[in-house]
Amino acid sequence: MFRTGISGTVRGTAAVEQFENSKAPIRWWHLSVPVTETGEIAVRLPGQAPPLIREDGSRLTTRIRNDLQGVFVIVDIGRAAGVSLQQLGDYVGMVALAQVDPEADTAPYDTVLNLFDGGNRTDGLTDWDISFLTSLYDAELNQRQSNAQVGAISSIMLRDRTRAQQSSEDEGSPPQPR
DSSP, X not given: XXXXXXXXXXXXXXXXXXXXHOOOSEEEEEEEEEEOTTXXXXXXXXXXXXXXXXXXXXXXXXXXXXXXXXXXXXXXXXXXXXXXXXXXXXXXHHHHHSOOOTTOOOTTSOOGGGTTSTTOOOSSOOHHHHHHHHHHHHSOOOBSSHHHHHHHHHHHHHHHHHHHHHHHHHHHSXXXXX
């Protein structure tokens, strides 16, 4: 099931082996596929001719985007002992909604992704997590360069976090005269 045979959708044998042999309390595998604006698969399927994709001539964007088709999440209840059902659900929700790299270093961030990293426990989704997910789904992810997509997510997230911080500071300050 993890080797779909669809071009551009497989992370590779090493990633599959790492997923299968992981000792992590929670592990996940995403299945995504490149699709056109109309939702048609934009890559060659086994036994079929490649699809005809009409481009609009832009050097910045493409008519193709990656859509999440499915997510497998495996929870080892024994290894996940000690976390609440809310923490567990929020963690699973975060990894299911975002294609998080299991090897990513999330220690510098206030995120539910640090749930199993010693003393970095949270009660569940944090403001950072919500900001990240909102930015991920608000960003235009049909840009040709992956760094442009990262930049789009980062910009939206920075704007969101700055607004939240300003709002928090405004709530704590005395009312301004009109």
